[in-house]
Amino acid sequence: MKLYDLELSGNCYKVRLFCALNQIPLEVYAVDYLAGEHKSGAYLALNPLGEIPLLADGDFLIRDSQAILIYLAQKHQLTEWWPQEAKSQALVAQWLSFAANNIARGPNDARLHDLFGISLDVASARQNALSCTNILDNHLATHRWLVGDTPTLADIACYPYMALMHQGGVQANSFHHLTRWMNDIKHMEGFITMPGIE
Ligand SMILES: N[C@@H](CCC(=O)N[C@@H](CS)C(=O)NCC(=O)O)C(=O)O
Known part of the structure:
Protein backbone atom coordinates (compact mmCIF):
# COMPACT_ATOMS: atom_id res chain seq x y z
CA MET A 1 0.00 0.00 0.00
CA LYS A 2 1.27 3.42 -0.95
CA LEU A 3 0.66 6.53 1.14
CA TYR A 4 0.94 9.89 -0.60
CA ASP A 5 2.47 11.70 2.30
CA LEU A 6 3.89 14.93 3.72
CA GLU A 7 6.09 14.58 6.80
CA LEU A 8 4.78 17.79 8.42
CA SER A 9 1.11 16.91 7.92
CA GLY A 10 -0.77 15.76 11.02
CA ASN A 11 -3.37 14.14 8.78
CA CYS A 12 -0.69 12.02 7.09
CA TYR A 13 0.84 11.27 10.49
CA LYS A 14 -2.48 9.73 11.65
CA VAL A 15 -2.06 7.09 8.95
CA ARG A 16 1.67 6.52 9.57
CA LEU A 17 1.05 6.22 13.33
CA PHE A 18 -1.81 3.74 12.95
CA CYS A 19 0.24 1.58 10.58
CA ALA A 20 3.24 1.67 12.93
CA LEU A 21 1.13 0.67 15.94
CA ASN A 22 -0.31 -2.27 14.01
CA GLN A 23 2.76 -3.26 11.98
CA ILE A 24 0.96 -2.61 8.71
CA PRO A 25 3.56 -2.26 5.93
CA LEU A 26 3.34 1.05 4.11
CA GLU A 27 5.23 2.48 1.18
CA VAL A 28 5.52 6.17 2.01
CA TYR A 29 5.76 8.44 -1.02
CA ALA A 30 6.75 12.04 -0.19
CA VAL A 31 4.60 14.38 -2.27
CA ASP A 32 6.57 17.47 -3.37
CA TYR A 33 4.20 19.85 -1.62
CA LEU A 34 6.32 22.99 -2.09
CA ALA A 35 6.43 22.37 -5.84
CA GLY A 36 2.64 21.94 -5.81
CA GLU A 37 2.69 18.29 -6.87
CA HIS A 38 -0.64 17.79 -5.06
CA LYS A 39 -2.23 20.27 -7.50
CA SER A 40 -0.69 18.72 -10.62
CA GLY A 41 -2.87 17.05 -13.23
CA ALA A 42 -1.38 13.66 -12.44
CA TYR A 43 -2.19 13.98 -8.73
CA LEU A 44 -5.64 15.51 -9.28
CA ALA A 45 -6.46 12.46 -11.37
CA LEU A 46 -5.89 10.42 -8.21
CA ASN A 47 -7.49 12.87 -5.78
CA PRO A 48 -9.58 15.67 -7.32
CA LEU A 49 -9.50 17.48 -3.95
CA GLY A 50 -5.77 18.06 -4.38
CA GLU A 51 -5.14 17.03 -0.78
CA ILE A 52 -2.94 14.59 1.05
CA PRO A 53 -3.05 12.01 2.55
CA LEU A 54 -4.17 9.62 -0.15
CA LEU A 55 -3.84 5.84 0.11
CA ALA A 56 -3.48 3.57 -2.90
CA ASP A 57 -4.11 -0.12 -2.25
CA GLY A 58 -3.53 -1.54 -5.71
CA ASP A 59 -6.14 0.16 -7.88
CA PHE A 60 -8.20 1.23 -4.90
CA LEU A 61 -7.78 4.89 -3.95
CA ILE A 62 -9.02 6.38 -0.72
CA ARG A 63 -8.58 9.97 0.48
CA ASP A 64 -9.21 11.63 3.86
CA SER A 65 -7.28 10.48 6.91
CA GLN A 66 -10.41 9.38 8.78
CA ALA A 67 -11.65 7.29 5.85
CA ILE A 68 -8.18 5.79 5.42
CA LEU A 69 -8.07 4.77 9.10
CA ILE A 70 -11.45 3.04 8.77
CA TYR A 71 -10.35 1.26 5.61
CA LEU A 72 -7.14 -0.01 7.21
CA ALA A 73 -8.81 -1.17 10.42
CA GLN A 74 -11.63 -2.92 8.56
CA LYS A 75 -9.32 -4.48 5.98
CA HIS A 76 -7.07 -5.92 8.68
CA GLN A 77 -10.00 -6.82 10.94
CA LEU A 78 -8.62 -4.67 13.76
CA THR A 79 -12.00 -4.59 15.45
CA GLU A 80 -10.66 -3.28 18.74
CA TRP A 81 -9.71 -0.10 16.83
CA TRP A 82 -12.93 0.06 14.78
CA PRO A 83 -15.62 -1.64 16.86
CA GLN A 84 -18.33 -3.50 14.96
CA GLU A 85 -21.05 -3.05 17.58
N1 LIG B 1 -10.08 15.92 5.66
C1 LIG B 1 -8.78 15.68 5.08
C2 LIG B 1 -8.00 16.98 5.07
C3 LIG B 1 -6.70 16.82 4.29
C4 LIG B 1 -5.93 18.10 4.21
O1 LIG B 1 -6.44 19.20 4.46
N2 LIG B 1 -4.66 17.96 3.83
C5 LIG B 1 -3.80 19.10 3.69
C6 LIG B 1 -2.43 18.76 4.24
S1 LIG B 1 -2.53 18.34 5.97
C7 LIG B 1 -3.68 19.44 2.24
O2 LIG B 1 -3.44 18.59 1.42
N3 LIG B 1 -3.83 20.72 1.91
C8 LIG B 1 -3.66 21.17 0.57
C9 LIG B 1 -4.79 22.01 0.11
O3 LIG B 1 -5.85 22.03 0.77
O4 LIG B 1 -4.64 22.65 -0.91
C10 LIG B 1 -8.05 14.60 5.88
O5 LIG B 1 -8.38 14.39 7.07
O6 LIG B 1 -7.19 13.92 5.33
Whole structure:
Protein backbone atom coordinates (compact mmCIF):
# COMPACT_ATOMS: atom_id res chain seq x y z
CA MET A 1 0.00 0.00 0.00
CA LYS A 2 1.27 3.42 -0.95
CA LEU A 3 0.66 6.53 1.14
CA TYR A 4 0.94 9.89 -0.60
CA ASP A 5 2.47 11.70 2.30
CA LEU A 6 3.89 14.93 3.72
CA GLU A 7 6.09 14.58 6.80
CA LEU A 8 4.78 17.79 8.42
CA SER A 9 1.11 16.91 7.92
CA GLY A 10 -0.77 15.76 11.02
CA ASN A 11 -3.37 14.14 8.78
CA CYS A 12 -0.69 12.02 7.09
CA TYR A 13 0.84 11.27 10.49
CA LYS A 14 -2.48 9.73 11.65
CA VAL A 15 -2.06 7.09 8.95
CA ARG A 16 1.67 6.52 9.57
CA LEU A 17 1.05 6.22 13.33
CA PHE A 18 -1.81 3.74 12.95
CA CYS A 19 0.24 1.58 10.58
CA ALA A 20 3.24 1.67 12.93
CA LEU A 21 1.13 0.67 15.94
CA ASN A 22 -0.31 -2.27 14.01
CA GLN A 23 2.76 -3.26 11.98
CA ILE A 24 0.96 -2.61 8.71
CA PRO A 25 3.56 -2.26 5.93
CA LEU A 26 3.34 1.05 4.11
CA GLU A 27 5.23 2.48 1.18
CA VAL A 28 5.52 6.17 2.01
CA TYR A 29 5.76 8.44 -1.02
CA ALA A 30 6.75 12.04 -0.19
CA VAL A 31 4.60 14.38 -2.27
CA ASP A 32 6.57 17.47 -3.37
CA TYR A 33 4.20 19.85 -1.62
CA LEU A 34 6.32 22.99 -2.09
CA ALA A 35 6.43 22.37 -5.84
CA GLY A 36 2.64 21.94 -5.81
CA GLU A 37 2.69 18.29 -6.87
CA HIS A 38 -0.64 17.79 -5.06
CA LYS A 39 -2.23 20.27 -7.50
CA SER A 40 -0.69 18.72 -10.62
CA GLY A 41 -2.87 17.05 -13.23
CA ALA A 42 -1.38 13.66 -12.44
CA TYR A 43 -2.19 13.98 -8.73
CA LEU A 44 -5.64 15.51 -9.28
CA ALA A 45 -6.46 12.46 -11.37
CA LEU A 46 -5.89 10.42 -8.21
CA ASN A 47 -7.49 12.87 -5.78
CA PRO A 48 -9.58 15.67 -7.32
CA LEU A 49 -9.50 17.48 -3.95
CA GLY A 50 -5.77 18.06 -4.38
CA GLU A 51 -5.14 17.03 -0.78
CA ILE A 52 -2.94 14.59 1.05
CA PRO A 53 -3.05 12.01 2.55
CA LEU A 54 -4.17 9.62 -0.15
CA LEU A 55 -3.84 5.84 0.11
CA ALA A 56 -3.48 3.57 -2.90
CA ASP A 57 -4.11 -0.12 -2.25
CA GLY A 58 -3.53 -1.54 -5.71
CA ASP A 59 -6.14 0.16 -7.88
CA PHE A 60 -8.20 1.23 -4.90
CA LEU A 61 -7.78 4.89 -3.95
CA ILE A 62 -9.02 6.38 -0.72
CA ARG A 63 -8.58 9.97 0.48
CA ASP A 64 -9.21 11.63 3.86
CA SER A 65 -7.28 10.48 6.91
CA GLN A 66 -10.41 9.38 8.78
CA ALA A 67 -11.65 7.29 5.85
CA ILE A 68 -8.18 5.79 5.42
CA LEU A 69 -8.07 4.77 9.10
CA ILE A 70 -11.45 3.04 8.77
CA TYR A 71 -10.35 1.26 5.61
CA LEU A 72 -7.14 -0.01 7.21
CA ALA A 73 -8.81 -1.17 10.42
CA GLN A 74 -11.63 -2.92 8.56
CA LYS A 75 -9.32 -4.48 5.98
CA HIS A 76 -7.07 -5.92 8.68
CA GLN A 77 -10.00 -6.82 10.94
CA LEU A 78 -8.62 -4.67 13.76
CA THR A 79 -12.00 -4.59 15.45
CA GLU A 80 -10.66 -3.28 18.74
CA TRP A 81 -9.71 -0.10 16.83
CA TRP A 82 -12.93 0.06 14.78
CA PRO A 83 -15.62 -1.64 16.86
CA GLN A 84 -18.33 -3.50 14.96
CA GLU A 85 -21.05 -3.05 17.58
CA ALA A 86 -23.44 -0.25 16.59
CA LYS A 87 -23.13 2.14 19.53
CA SER A 88 -19.36 1.83 19.93
CA GLN A 89 -18.81 2.28 16.20
CA ALA A 90 -21.08 5.33 16.15
CA LEU A 91 -19.17 6.84 19.08
CA VAL A 92 -15.87 6.35 17.25
CA ALA A 93 -17.41 7.94 14.13
CA GLN A 94 -18.54 10.87 16.27
CA TRP A 95 -14.93 11.57 17.28
CA LEU A 96 -13.66 11.04 13.71
CA SER A 97 -16.06 13.78 12.67
CA PHE A 98 -14.82 15.95 15.56
CA ALA A 99 -11.26 15.49 14.22
CA ALA A 100 -12.26 16.32 10.63
CA ASN A 101 -14.32 19.36 11.60
CA ASN A 102 -13.72 20.89 15.04
CA ILE A 103 -10.02 20.02 15.36
CA ALA A 104 -9.39 20.95 11.71
CA ARG A 105 -10.93 24.39 12.24
CA GLY A 106 -9.18 24.80 15.62
CA PRO A 107 -5.62 23.66 16.39
CA ASN A 108 -4.98 22.64 12.79
CA ASP A 109 -5.91 26.07 11.38
CA ALA A 110 -4.00 27.94 14.13
CA ARG A 111 -0.89 25.90 13.23
CA LEU A 112 -1.40 26.50 9.51
CA HIS A 113 -1.37 30.22 10.27
CA ASP A 114 1.60 30.31 12.64
CA LEU A 115 3.84 27.68 11.07
CA PHE A 116 3.02 27.94 7.38
CA GLY A 117 1.86 31.57 7.12
CA ILE A 118 -1.58 30.69 5.75
CA SER A 119 -3.92 33.68 5.82
CA LEU A 120 -6.98 32.86 7.94
CA ASP A 121 -8.87 34.12 11.01
CA VAL A 122 -6.35 33.01 13.62
CA ALA A 123 -8.26 34.47 16.59
CA SER A 124 -11.24 32.31 15.65
CA ALA A 125 -8.97 29.26 15.10
CA ARG A 126 -7.43 29.72 18.58
CA GLN A 127 -10.90 30.08 20.08
CA ASN A 128 -11.95 26.86 18.35
CA ALA A 129 -8.75 25.20 19.59
CA LEU A 130 -9.60 26.14 23.17
CA SER A 131 -13.10 24.82 22.73
CA CYS A 132 -11.71 21.47 21.45
CA THR A 133 -9.32 21.41 24.38
CA ASN A 134 -12.11 21.93 26.90
CA ILE A 135 -14.37 19.32 25.30
CA LEU A 136 -11.60 16.71 25.22
CA ASP A 137 -10.30 17.52 28.70
CA ASN A 138 -13.80 17.21 30.21
CA HIS A 139 -14.41 13.92 28.43
CA LEU A 140 -11.02 12.51 29.38
CA ALA A 141 -11.59 13.43 33.04
CA THR A 142 -13.86 10.39 33.26
CA HIS A 143 -12.65 8.25 30.35
CA ARG A 144 -9.17 6.82 29.85
CA TRP A 145 -9.70 6.62 26.06
CA LEU A 146 -12.18 8.49 23.88
CA VAL A 147 -14.39 5.41 23.39
CA GLY A 148 -14.46 2.29 25.57
CA ASP A 149 -11.63 0.80 27.59
CA THR A 150 -8.97 0.52 24.89
CA PRO A 151 -7.61 2.89 22.22
CA THR A 152 -9.65 3.19 19.01
CA LEU A 153 -9.43 5.10 15.74
CA ALA A 154 -11.01 8.01 17.64
CA ASP A 155 -7.80 8.48 19.67
CA ILE A 156 -5.57 8.24 16.59
CA ALA A 157 -7.65 10.76 14.63
CA CYS A 158 -7.85 13.33 17.43
CA TYR A 159 -4.29 13.03 18.75
CA PRO A 160 -1.98 14.64 16.14
CA TYR A 161 -3.31 18.19 15.99
CA MET A 162 -3.92 18.29 19.75
CA ALA A 163 -0.28 17.29 20.26
CA LEU A 164 0.82 19.92 17.71
CA MET A 165 -1.43 22.64 19.18
CA HIS A 166 1.51 24.55 20.68
CA GLN A 167 2.65 25.28 17.10
CA GLY A 168 -0.54 27.31 16.73
CA GLY A 169 0.04 29.33 19.89
CA VAL A 170 -2.26 27.36 22.22
CA GLN A 171 -0.77 25.50 25.19
CA ALA A 172 -2.28 22.28 26.56
CA ASN A 173 -0.16 22.20 29.75
CA SER A 174 -2.89 23.24 32.18
CA PHE A 175 -5.36 20.67 30.79
CA HIS A 176 -4.29 17.71 32.89
CA HIS A 177 -6.64 15.05 31.52
CA LEU A 178 -5.76 15.93 27.94
CA THR A 179 -2.03 15.83 28.68
CA ARG A 180 -2.43 12.51 30.55
CA TRP A 181 -4.19 11.04 27.47
CA MET A 182 -1.53 12.35 25.07
CA ASN A 183 1.12 10.85 27.30
CA ASP A 184 -0.69 7.48 27.31
CA ILE A 185 -0.72 7.52 23.50
CA LYS A 186 3.00 8.27 23.41
CA HIS A 187 3.65 5.22 25.57
CA MET A 188 1.82 2.80 23.30
CA GLU A 189 4.01 0.02 21.90
CA GLY A 190 5.11 0.88 18.38
CA PHE A 191 4.43 4.63 18.77
CA ILE A 192 6.23 6.84 16.28
CA THR A 193 6.47 10.61 16.40
CA MET A 194 6.61 13.44 13.86
CA PRO A 195 8.35 16.83 13.84
CA GLY A 196 6.74 19.08 16.45
CA ILE A 197 5.75 16.30 18.85
CA GLU A 198 8.44 15.89 21.50
N1 LIG B 1 -10.08 15.92 5.66
C1 LIG B 1 -8.78 15.68 5.08
C2 LIG B 1 -8.00 16.98 5.07
C3 LIG B 1 -6.70 16.82 4.29
C4 LIG B 1 -5.93 18.10 4.21
O1 LIG B 1 -6.44 19.20 4.46
N2 LIG B 1 -4.66 17.96 3.83
C5 LIG B 1 -3.80 19.10 3.69
C6 LIG B 1 -2.43 18.76 4.24
S1 LIG B 1 -2.53 18.34 5.97
C7 LIG B 1 -3.68 19.44 2.24
O2 LIG B 1 -3.44 18.59 1.42
N3 LIG B 1 -3.83 20.72 1.91
C8 LIG B 1 -3.66 21.17 0.57
C9 LIG B 1 -4.79 22.01 0.11
O3 LIG B 1 -5.85 22.03 0.77
O4 LIG B 1 -4.64 22.65 -0.91
C10 LIG B 1 -8.05 14.60 5.88
O5 LIG B 1 -8.38 14.39 7.07
O6 LIG B 1 -7.19 13.92 5.33
